[in-house]
Amino acid sequence: MSSACDTCPSKSGCTSQDSCPSANGIQKDPLAKGSSIKTVIGVASGKGGVGKSFVTSVLAVQLARKGYKVGIMDADITGPSIPQSFGLTENLRATDDQLIVPAETKTGIKAVSVNLVLENKEAPVIWRGPVLSSLLKQFWGQTNWETLDVLLIDMPPGTGDVPLTVFQSMPVDGIVLVATSQDLVSMIVNKARNMASMMKVPVLGMVENMSYIKCPHCGDEIRLYGDGSTIEKSAAEIGSKVTDKLPLDPEVTKLVDSGNAEKVSVDLLAGTTEMISELIEK
Numbered sequence: 001m002s003s004a005c006d007t008c009p010s011k012s013g014c015t016s017q018d019s020c021p022s023a024n025g026i027q028k029d030p031l032a033k034g035s036s037i038k039t040v041i042g043v044a045s046g047k048g049g050v051g052k053s054f055v056t057s058v059l060a061v062q063l064a065r066k067g068y069k070v071g072i073m074d075a076d077i078t079g080p081s082i083p084q085s086f087g088l089t090e091n092l093r094a095t096d097d098q099l100i101v102p103a104e105t106k107t108g109i110k111a112v113s114v115n116l117v118l119e120n121k122e123a124p125v126i127w128r129g130p131v132l133s134s135l136l137k138q139f140w141g142q143t144n145w146e147t148l149d150v151l152l153i154d155m156p157p158g159t160g161d162v163p164l165t166v167f168q169s170m171p172v173d174g175i176v177l178v179a180t181s182q183d184l185v186s187m188i189v190n191k192a193r194n195m196a197s198m199m200k201v202p203v204l205g206m207v208e209n210m211s212y213i214k215c216p217h218c219g220d221e222i223r224l225y226g227d228g229s230t231i232e233k234s235a236a237e238i239g240s241k242v243t244d245k246l247p248l249d250p251e252v253t254k255l256v257d258s259g260n261a262e263k264v265s266v267d268l269l270a271g272t273t274e275m276i277s278e279l280i281e282k
Helices: 003-007 052-065 082-086 129-141 161-169 185-198 229-237 250-257 270-281
Strands: 036-044 070-074 110-112 147-154 174-179 203-214 221-223 242-247
Touching: 036 052, 036 161, 036 270, 052 070, 052 082, 052 147, 052 174, 052 203, 052 250, 052 270, 070 082, 070 129, 082 110, 082 250, 129 161, 147 270, 161 185, 174 185, 174 270, 185 203, 185 229, 203 229, 203 270, 229 242, 242 270
Parallel strands: 036 147, 036 174, 070 110, 070 147, 174 203, 203 242
Antiparallel strands: 203 221
């Protein structure tokens, strides 16, 4: 049995050590010729509805403001929202040698998404796992990313085929977990953490979204889901930390929903941005 199995939560009942990718290691897929990506970060969540794509969008904006060359892979194929956050509507095109040319936002952030491939943006993506995985591999290895300092991968919620494909096929340096501070968060976060652990991908930090509302009259912070101790405890249990706590701000939400993510406040996600900056500079 591989030493990699020692930390696997399924070790005791596992019968597939010989074929397990986390035990034996898997050769990552290569990038297209001429492309180079220094750092790859997954933005993940244990369940939907916690604002993972919002965090991905704002994080990309803040990193670009620091002068980094940033790309986003919208891996949430059945629920893509990155194009809407940046007001991207034109379909992706290809180079003469049939490489995908990423869309570019107003500030130069590169992005690929299934919603930039479909003619009907509201058409449901009713595809089985192998087709989803194949598209993701194309987004990674058949895209003309050129040179990026960091690629953010907006993962779908949960621990299904798509996250598995990302972890197995792409050299992910770490993930940022997005959660809200509710009683079930510990169990949900641990599921996502355990999958990352099996794939030997570290949890770099956690973002508590919708942490509080700031009173427009007195400025007091009103906690929506308790005092935040639940998510702090969950982060400590997985050997990580809460890098940012985001308020529920209707104005910021309106900006992102209307395609103006690049106009958000400069102080959002400061802790997570700094953490990733340090990783890029290593």
